[in-house]
Amino acid sequence: MKSGFLDKLIERLGRIGPEDVQNYLLQLAQEKGLIETVFNAIQEGIIVTDAKGRITYVNDAACELFGLEAETSIGKRLDERVRGLDWKSLSQSEGAVSRDMEIFYPANRFLNFYIVPLKLKEEGGRRKEEKESREPASENSSFIPHPSSLLGHAIILRDITESRRSTEKTIESERFNALTLLAAGVAHEIGNPLNSLHIHLQLMERKVRKLDGKVKEELQEAIAISRAEITRLDSIVTQFLQAIRPSKPQLHPENVNALVEDALRFFAPEIEDRDIVVEAELRPDLPLLELDRDQMKQAFYNVIKNGFEAMKRRGILRIRTDMDATHVNVSFTDTGGGMSAESLSRVFEPYFTTKSSGSGLGLLIVRRIVREHGGEMAIESNEGKGLTLTIRLPYLDKRVRMLEAGDRKEEGGGLKAETE
Secondary structure, eight states: OOTTHHHHHHHTGGGOOHHHHHHHHHHHHHHHHHHHHHHHHOSSEEEEEETTSBEEEEOHHHHHHHTOOHHHHTTSBHHHHSTTOOHHHHHSOSSOEEEEEEEOSSSOEEEEEEEEEEEOOOSSHHHHHHHHHHSOOOTTOOOOOOTTOEEEEEEEEEEOHHHHHHHHHHHHHHHHHHHHHHHHHHIIIIIHHHHHHHHHHHHHHHHHTTOOHHHHHHHHHHHHHHHHHHHHHHHHHHHHHHHHSOOOOOOEEEOHHHHHHHHHHHTHHHHHHHTOEEEEEEOTTOOOEEEOHHHHHHHHHHHHHHHHHHHOSSOEEEEEEEEOSSEEEEEEEEOSOOOOHHHHHTTTSTTOOSSSSOOSOHHHHHHHHHHHTTOEEEEEEOTTSOEEEEEEEEOOOOOEEEOOGGGOOTTTOSOOEEEO
16 A cells, blocks of 8 residues: 555545545555455465454465464454464563464464564654644544554464474484484393393203202293393394384385285284274275385384274274375274373384383384385374374375476477476
8 A cells, every 4th residue: 555545545534525435445445455465475374453352354374374264254353263372471562472383273283473563653753742732633633542552463474384394303313313323332232141141041941951840840930031021121122223223125016905914914813802893994906015015014013003002902993095196095093092282292202102011112113114115104193082193105206207398498498397
């Protein structure tokens, strides 16, 4: 809107005739439409509220970020439309406030929430106020509120999801580098003594065989317990090393459904013993994927095991395979207790577990295997309502797409390639 337009319009209010009103309204509508068009073209979300926190304007980007509808949001309080927003603390500041926030609907994103109070501009400061206090107000003069009057707030929303996740990946990489150094020490300091204990138990077992009576039985029981504990410690060390230093996948064309069925067959006795129902919906026309058979079976095994342990007895595990334009999706849904939002945010931390017993390395191993195959993982859960873990594995490896000759750029004369 042109500078001074509203000021001139206000000054002329007493002299505007009925025939001029329509022209001014049309001009105001055009200016308003232009501003809204510009704001809707901005990628950042923009929300304007009045002094009571009611929405007076919201652009398309903000609607998309918060899952709002502009028509039904105007006039409503912002904290009613965006649940969990602490509007009171954000709006009480005299100056601008910048806060980062995580939203979960309509998509899980991180936003920078920048809010600034809107106040009337001080035109002339005290000198203008003093002048007006000395001069009597004419019938046509407009009322000028106190310069510090709060009109409302302007909010700018910036999607920082990619930068936030990039930072998290950097921290995770540094964490794994530290764990890798620790892994070498663990392999040496624990692995070698375990081998020595195993050998000495074998020697003891040979001597115990020559004994008779109750003493023999007691010693054999003690040796069996010791051997079981050594095996358990060896398994923990092995899992730790697999999580930190996974071997490079040996890729071959594999049927994902067959790998899921192989993993389920391993659990057949446990499924029967716990009275668990497994509902498998495996899409038959899936393409073959370049996978390391043993590693992917290990990933499926860990996910299924976690689901069984979460459900205890008489639960339902639903396994579904499907595909979209670029990935094959394998989802595992259990009817266990689910996870809280806090636990879900820490699920891939080394040694973090919600179980009374467990190494906390299972899902860490799964994610490393999936990433080594160029895939990705997603977990959805509501506490008390089960959990769904989805593994996405790519089946297309498109690097570039060469355009037809008709798309050749005349100026450069070279072929144009588009990445996908």
